[in-house]
Amino acid sequence: MESFAEHYGAMYQTVNRCLPGADMERIDRAVEYARQKHKDQKRKDGSPYIIHPLAVAEIVAEMGLDMEAILGALLHDCIEDTDASFDEISKLFGKTTAELVEGVTKLTRANFSSSEEQQMENLRKMFMAMSKDIRVVLIKIADRLHNMRTMQYQTPAKQISKCRETMDIYAPLAHRLGMQKIKWELEDIALQYLDPGAYERIMNYLSAHKEQDEAFMHTIQEKVTDRLSSMGIHNTTYGRIKHVYSIYRKMTTQDKAIDELYDIYAFRVIVDTIPNCYNVLGHIHDLFNLVPGRFKDYISTPKPNMYQSLHTTVIGNQGIPFEVQIRTWEMHETAEYGIAAHWKYKQGGAAGDEKDFEWVRRLLESQQDTDAEDYVVSLKIDMFDDEVFVFTPRGKIVSLPAGSTPIDFAYMIHSGVGNALVGAKVNNRICNIDTPLENGDIVEIITSKSAKGPSRDWLNICKSNQARTKIKQWFKKEKREENIAHGKASFEAEMKRLQLPMSALSDGELEAQLLKKLAFDNWDDMYAAIGYGGLTAAKAVGRIRDDINRATRAPVDKNTNPLKTVEDTRQNRHAVNGVIVEDIDSCMIKFSRCCTPVPGDAIVGFITKGFGVSIHRADCPNTVHRDDPRQAARWVRVRWASQDEQPFETTLELDCITRDGLLLDVATAMTTARIRVRELSGKDLPGGRSVFTVRFEVKNVAELEAVRNRLLNIRDVTGSRRGQN
Ligand code: MN
Secondary structure, three states: OOOHHHHHHHHHHHHHHHOOOOOHHHHHHHHHHHHHHOOOOEOOOOOEOOHHHHHHHHHHHHHOOOHHHHHHHHOOOHHHHOOOOHHHHHHHHOHHHHHHHHHHHHHHHOOOOOOOHHHHHHHHHHHHHHHOEHHHHHHHHHHHHHHHHOHHHOOHHHHHHHHHHHHHHHHHHHHHOOOHHHHHHHHHHHHHHHOHHHHHHHHHHHHHOHHHHHHHHHHHHHHHHHHHHHOOOOEEEEEEEOOHHHHHHHHHHHOOOHHHOOOOEEEEEEEOOHHHHHHHHHHHHHHOEEOOOOOEEOOOOOOOOOOOOEEEEEEOOOOOEEEEEEEEHHHHHHHHHHHHHHHHHHHHOOOOHHHHHHHHHHHHHOOOOOOOOOOOEOOEEOOOOOEEEEEOOOOOEEEEEOOOOHHHHHHHHOHHHHHOEEEEEEOOEEEOOOOOOOOOOEEEEEEOOOOOOOOOOHHHHOOOHHHHHHHHHHHHHHOHHHHHHHHHHHHHHHHHHOOOOHHHHHOHHHHHHHHHHHOOOOHHHHHHHHHHOOOOHHHHHHHHHHHHHHHHOHHHHHOOOHHHHOOOOOOOOOOEOOEEEOOOOOOOEEEOOOOOOOEOEOEEEEEOOOOOEEEEEOOOHHHHHHHOOOOHHHEEOEEEOOOOOOOEEEEEEEEEEOOOOHHHHHHHHHHHOOOOEEEEEEEEEOOOEEEEEEEEEEOOHHHHHHHHHHHHOOOOEEEEEEOOO
16 A cells, blocks of 8 residues: 555655746645545555556656646546546646646547557557647656556456557557657566566566676776776766567567577767767777677667667677667757657756747657648647547547548448448437547447438538548439439529520530530430539539530620620629629620639729620739720729639649648648649749649639638748739
8 A cells, every 4th residue: 555645755856856946835736636536536456546646747747747737647537537627627727737637538538449450550640639739648658657557456357458558559659759768667567467478587587697787787887987087078877788578579579589689788878968979989889899780870860759879789808799879968868758858958948949849840740751741739739630530339440531420431431331321329329420520439330221322412511532432423323313303403504594505505516516525425424424423513514605605606706896795685784604794794704814813802804805804803913004094994893793602713823942742732732622723833943942833713712711821831831922824
């Protein structure tokens, strides 16, 4: 049984040491609060529950985290295990602390056990995605570390499952975050339960050779220290045996007995400056024989988790090889505490916030390797915002675009499941099939043999391209008659809206010309395509509009003044291409290429010779002659037809810093925004800069601005301009 006083004292001292000047009164209030809340609970060994949060807070303080994180650690089990609420904690200890506690609670509730190897990366991503604030991950790792340290009180079944989870999730995360010390401890404890025989054999071997090992390490240490001191290099040098799990891995991967293993010894030389690291390296290579091919310079090329050191392996005169790691104190700190060292430096007040921010960002970013790059990390983790990770009832993880619904999930499993979908359960409760899924949800699809198949509405509900494609395929195959009827109706409506005669479609020569333009063999095929969503009616009509106009209104174009040719018999103005020209009905409209206006822009029209009215943005440089009396009569007032949803083409030019993969990032951003891109090109300029031109379709200015913001959020995109010409 462990006592409150003992743990409280240890925590108190560690906080004082690691967070000098901390408001201990605030800490005490949190301790008292947690103690009250947990007062009826006991740990498995019979100790009062409060010793667990105290121990976790001590680890968190040891990591060097801040006040909020320590408070969060003290309160981390309150929401899950007691009647404490987010609001209460928020009121008493601040919103940040409450958010940290809530974040830890979410992770506690989620199930991170999965047996399949390829699912591990997704599990770790989900873990990070659910955490949002990196401190939540760190508190959770500290929580796990203390639970591992007290694992002996758990049942054997629980020991195995917790240790597996530690190996699969927590140790790799600690490694990813650069926290070697914690990673090693987690692995060694887990091995103890997962392969007790091997653990014991290694421990027995090590303890049998303890004296021998220590004598060896002492000799080497002395030799190194003597040399460096005589050269005036201030150093801290020590030897250690590598941790048990790393010896275990060497044995299993190299299939060797422990006494056949080489390099189980590692020495560290810690010095004050980087030049001295290289000086030390020279002396080591002078004192001992170098093992070729083992030298690594992680100072000039840090590891992805920011680890820096020089590594070399040498052989002393006893013929025993050993590794030497040479680093500065700052590198040492980073190697031991990883991302948490960030707070240590920050509290020192020396480094600016900007630099710290960069440090964390790079640390997390460099881990991503091939993953999408558009995430921002300050203290928040937004890197997986585009994805949501959910489980099948059997524990398999499915990754979907954020905002996905059970419909997307069903089609991700199999098109047969999607087509037979009649309902869904999320976390064991029946819910609507358009409910957005959240990280960690367990999703079960209810299917029926008598299901009528997908509904057209699903195309608007689902978020994944996979689901949309499969739904369209179904309509294409199963519902040709219905598709034709459906497609024909929308096509006719569109023709009517643009005042184009349906009779053009059966007009011998013209019919063939139009079908060719549309790339269909007959009208039914085209109606079917519109019906299942492969083509929009607006697009189809748009493609043949000019041909029909030319054929049916040919005499009109010969007239010198297009204004006079327009029948103006109706009172109601008709929108053409979404634009209403005041005083003129049904004239030809074209959008100027110089300023590519979209709905919402202020616009003016200019009557061209023979090509109808061309629409410019009011601020287009080409409209400056509006007041010129010779042309004034040709400028007409125009406005957008409000309810029109037809897409408009526009162009953005992006100023960028040249980078491989940037074009792909732009393309990806456009795809995820569901924007139809007509043209995407880039050219490099001198000085490491590039300009990209994106021509695409939007419905209005609001959408255009949304796209523009999205593009500006891409790394290395520095500016944007509405396209000229
Ligand atoms: Mn806990």
